[in-house]
Amino acid sequence: MSQTDAPEKTPLVKEIPPKAKDLSDWYQAVCYKAELVSLAPVRGCVVLRPYGMGLWERLQGALDSRFKATGHENAYFPLLIPESLLMREAEHVEGFAPEVAWVTHGGNEKLAERLAIRPTSEVIIGTMYAEWVQSYRDLPILINQWANVMRWEKRTRPFLRTAEFLWQEGHTAHATETEAAAEVAQMLEVYREVAEDICAVPVIKGEKSSTERFAGATHTFSIEALMPDGKALQAATSHELGQNFAKAYDIKFAAEDQSIRHAWTTSWGMSWRMLGALIMVHGDDRGLRIPPKMAPIEAVIVPIVRGESEDVTRAARDLFATLRAAGIRAKLDERDLRPGNKFSDWEMRGVPLRIELGAKDLEAGTATLVRRDKEKGAEGGKIAVPLADVAARIPGLLDDIQTELYAQARAFLDGHTLSDTDRAEFLAHCKNRSGMVEIAWCGRPACEAAVKAETSATTRNTRPLGDAAGPCVACGEPATVRAYFAQSY
């Protein structure tokens, strides 16, 4: 387009517009062209296609194994919630009412009572817990459910905010507040670990301000990731519900001292929104870059077949079998396409490692391994590896790629986490979407509202003040916490 600058390079993947030009355009192109999702003929809903499902399954696996390891079990509760049940916890109702979808008819008959399609399941699960809990001996209850939920959102985007979405929701009940608080902290740490160690998305862990708190919770904690446009994305939450829900839904138990007490409950969730974070954080102008631990396909073999040569095909199939036997999530691409098409296709899909195998390689007894995290032509981007060593080399390379992607994302977050001491600078950063702006803060809703009105930024979460007492950078009142401000998705 530009006539004065150096001629633009032909993009390696032509379906994807430049990421830096318009993140939203880029994001949607990646989601659709890489066949993660399709828009469905239902407002605000997407179809999760096989490759997108593959990503979700990786995330599920990472979370589920950790839930099990921390003593949780899976269960499943109904999709529909009777209206009268939903109404019992006042704050909860008020928080969710505007986005609840309702079932009003069964067949042709109007229902006596409307049924809510669950926007979250505290209500129905709490009701069941009330039935199941009699004694302190019945506690704790540590249950997770994998489910879909529905929230009638005004504006939707694939993964980040859809009317129906997939998530997991953990719901636990405990005899004491201390135990509940420990549970909430434990699960928040599980989320941090999965975000950072599996998705390679660095996050900021902290407590939500009172205005950002879950409807009906006493404390809400979150992990917050930073997107390339400087907006924050809440990637998971973990809530202390105090005894609010236990009181509303009558979860009572006889304690050891024979007193009747209300349980302390928690809930915590991560959704497919995490995939949206992963896509935005790691993707580039060629499309997705999937961290190996999340990749449905870790390595794709592209045989470069010329004419009638059977040797390459046979060698590629042998290598494929070897990789599979070694436990590598490998794919052999024998489609009748030219190599260049396959290269860009798999790059767009973010497969971490490409293995090129052609006549030249066979002659040399090697395969050519190409890292997706490297730019084309970059040092170490292409590696010739003796055929017999390929399977053994891959795990190390995948580790390197995982580490590299995390390091790049970490550098971005660190480079865009700003600590400001000056009010004017603080407000400017908030307004300009410079990243996470970390300040001493008074914690008052009025102060947060004022900052929001002026800059569109709010607190994403907060951490303890430490020894550094002093004034709130935003308003000058005494600070009570350190807060991360940013505009958010």
Added chain:
RNA sequence: CGGGACGUAGCUCAGCUUGGUAGAGCGCGCGCUUUGGGAGCGUGAGGUCGCAGGUUCAAAUCCUGUCGUCCCGACCA
């Protein structure tokens, strides 16, 4: 929900101002030549112009409504 834009082939879009037989590129099928970064030539298929009304002899084009998508805000545990 307020402001704006858009909806035409699988994809990206032109055509609409000034109504008159539906277009391009890419993709797709077939044939041949090709194949280490998105091939070439030939040939073929593919669209009730989002949907519903209205105006008109005639509507992709003008009008109204509606649904959907995107952008900016508001909202969003």
